[in-house]
Amino acid sequence: MQVENWYAIATLAAIVVGPILAVLVTRVLDRAGEKRRRKFEVFKSLMQTRGLRLDPVHVAALNVVEIEYYNEKEVRDAFRAYVEHLSAPMPAVEEQPRFFDQRSDLFMNVLSKMGSVLKLQFDKRDLERLSYVPQGWDNDQALQRRNMQLLGQVLGGERAIPVTSILPGPSPYPEPPKLEKPADD
DSSP: OHHHHHHHHHHHHHHHHHHHHHHHHHHHHHHHHHHHHHHHHHHHHHHHTTTOTTSHHHHHHHTTHHHHTTTOHHHHHHHHHHHHHHTSOOOOGGGHHHHHHHHHHHHHHHHHHHHHHTTOOOOHHHHHHTOOOOHHHHHHHHHHHHHHHHHHHHHTTSSOOOOOOOSSSSOSSOOOOOOOOOOOO
């Protein structure tokens, strides 16, 4: 009879504990999946905007790298080196090409480390070489930056708004009346 009691107790325990364990295992797996999804979203945003590093999506993704990759020391170390370079003062004009090449290498290193964590292997040179940004987008961003600078100068009183005639040939409008000076009595 004791074997039957143990069998009944084991069956009852399985009925009670089984669903609880299933829910716990599901929650643990869901949490791990959610962590990976968030890491992937940050990585994906940086990959999508790697050619447009002033894009707000790019900057926002950079600002959450330390949170989403908190337990990934290699990613955080690479990220720290990149951010320190971003904060470095601009060198002399003749040093700028090397400076920007180094900045790009550091960023590609961050992407490579993030990809490794996600089990995605990329060649660092391909990460940069195979990104596509239409020249028109680059031109648009440069124009917007230039216009914002000019507007800032106008609003700051550093620059006047030039007013010129854009009509070819003589003006279709009459000349303004000439004011005569009053005679000095």
